[in-house]
Amino acid sequence: MYPYYFYRVNGWEQVLSLLRQSLYAEEMVCAMSSELFHIPETQDLEGNREMHDHLVPASYHRVTAVGSSQRLVNGEQRSSIVETLVACINNAENQDTEVRAGLNTMEENASSEYKPFINMIIQWQGQAEAYLSQAKESIQTMGVSLNGNEQQNGEYNY
Template sequence: MNIHSEQHVQHGLWESVLASLQGSLYANQFVCAMSSQLFHIEETKDLRGNKEMHEHLVHSSYHRVTAIGSALRIQGRETQRSIIETLTACIQNAQQADAKVSEYLGVMHNAAPQGYKSFMNHVISWQNASNQSLKDARNELISAGFTFPDGQHSHHRQYTQHYWPGHPAYPLFYQVQPVIRHVLTEMRLTSPEHAVTQGTYIAYLMGRGYDYPSALRIVESWETYETLPGQEYL
């Protein structure tokens, strides 16, 4: 679960993830309301599969709410790694619960009186929408380099350390990344074997208007300057 692409952060990774999660919960609310309504209708109060479906629906809703809370905390610049782990685990747990919810919605549809088939189709549509939005959130996190408990992660090569919101180097790191990615191209360093020094990057940043302490802080914030972003463009 590593951030390796500043582009995701710059274009609002957490805002986008949060929007997907909230969209998923929005659809989930309709599934909850409509399926619960069936308990209060004479013809469907004992509809086969509804009770079993709700056993999983409760968990899917809980995990969505918890995932949203975790995303809000990260967006608010809380930095504990365990928050990220909570977020990814809850998305995965919600998806596991969703599989059973969808299974039992199918049972309910098959068992529903003819006059309630259309109603069940609408419930299933809301569940599908909720599933898709949750999948979107997961895919956004995977694309940004985060690993899920089941081991699914991005296969992109990693060039940087972890930079959480609130990390001392976070603002400058993500401000400079798009610029520094082109440093070697601009300096006509076209050979992968060309030696790149710390001074090369400091001089480049100072040429871009950063004072020496800021430039040094940015460069030293990476593990080693041999793995600074930009070298993949050689």
């Protein structure tokens, strides 16, 4: 059992803020990369569909991590909430690796006209990853282990 009172007064708000910033950056990645499907010159851009195969679960895990940290800020104190938060951070990080690979493929295959736009998406992805990493570090400084909580294939079995 975790000493939740210590956590509540020492950092869940910071974790929530960092995760919200990560989610905001993820929103920009989603909006901008999805727009490419609606532009005739980029609708079939190599790497975009594959990147979205990982962006969707990465987004889900960020949303769930934000919700979990909000619950902790609100005073809920079950270890299962912390375990959910940790699993989602780890799963989002794993998906981010493949998102970045897809973005690199997109950048390599885009016409010169769209490279700056894709580079902006890559910058937003970098922000999403950086804030997620900072949230993870913040949780670790509170004494929460972040190892061994990944769900199989990044999915939950309910």
